[in-house]
Amino acid sequence: MDTLFSMKDVIAILKKSILWIASFAVGGLAVAALTVYLLITPMFATSTQILVSQTSEDENAVSQNAEVQANLQLVNTYRVLITSPRVLKEVEKQTGGIYSVPELTEKFAVTTEQDSQVMNITVTDSNPEVAAKIANETATAFKKITPKVMKVDNINILSEADGSKGADAVSPKPWLMMLIGFIGGGLLGVCIAFMRNLLHSTFKEEEDLEDLGVPLLGSIGKLPTYNSNDCKEKGESHEK
Structure with missing residues (x-):
């Protein structure tokens, strides 16, 4: 073939x-x-970490383990609460209205490690300082509002976002x-x-x-080329 x-x-x-x-x-x-x-436009991402748990006075190991499992099951609820309008309205207010609530929603990414009560709030923006401010204000607003809507009495901010201008852009590469x-x-x-x-x-x-x-029947050879000086020299030689 x-x-x-x-x-x-x-x-x-x-x-x-x-x-x-x-x-x-x-x-x-x-x-x-x-x-x-x-x-x-380059985009920068900054993150803050928060830990949500409930304090228990019962020293029984079984009871404490059940409490941890209950907290793990509530992590998804906390993730939704972080990006809820009630929290983001507070963030919009504290950041001076740089972005509206719908715009803030698009900038968030809330992630958790497997079987962990620690949540990472990551905010992406073209200005690293603004991204850090939004992330930190979100953690503060969540810590302030959550006890009012849920029976949670122990919210800790483990680390604050750093908005230094020397931060590396996450996109584009x-x-x-x-x-x-x-x-x-x-x-x-x-x-x-x-x-x-x-x-x-x-x-x-x-x-x-x-x-x-x-089949090739024949070919035409390339004719030689002469410049004017060669022609003059040949003409002079024939005259002699």
């Missing part, structure tokens, strides 16, 4: 189009770099984006190289006819 391209053809096409492929790869790298540094642009540009160059070969309708070498199984 005949194939469209043999391995020999593939290697030959790649060698012949290496400059095309390289130029497209460099072009993709340049486009990705310009997009990352000029068009995309410049090197990853540029690597994708470089590889994508190179693949585009390879595709164009093969398309050019498929759409190529002229014959420049004898091998082009041999690949089609067409």
Whole structure:
């Protein structure tokens, strides 16, 4: 069964189009770099940790273990409460109304470790100081409001978010984006190289006819070229 391209053809096409492929790869790298540094706003993420538990006066180990299990089952409820309008309205007020409640909701990510009562409140924003302020105010608002709506008497803020300007951006990833642009540009160059070969309708070498199984009847040699100085010298030699 005949194939469209043999391995020999593939290697030959790649060698012949290496400059095309390289130029497209460099072009993709340049486009990705310009997009990352000029068009995309970097985003920063800061986190604060809180621990929610209920104090028990019963020193019985079985009772304390049951209390821990009950607290673990309530973690999902706490996560919903953190991003509830009641808490976020307080955050909106304390942060000076920088963002509305719906906008704040999109900036939150509340996560917990497996079988842990510790919750991580992560806020993402283009300004790391604003992200840290929102995260810390959320933890404070949660600690203030939760005892009013649930029977919880022990909420501790384990760590506060740090909004230092030296924080690293979580998105975009410049090197990853540029690597994708470089590889994508190179693949585009390879595709164009093969398309050019498929759409190529002229014959420049004898091998082009041999690949089609067409016999070669003859060939025209390339005529030598002369410059004007050579012609003058030959004319003068004939006169002599």
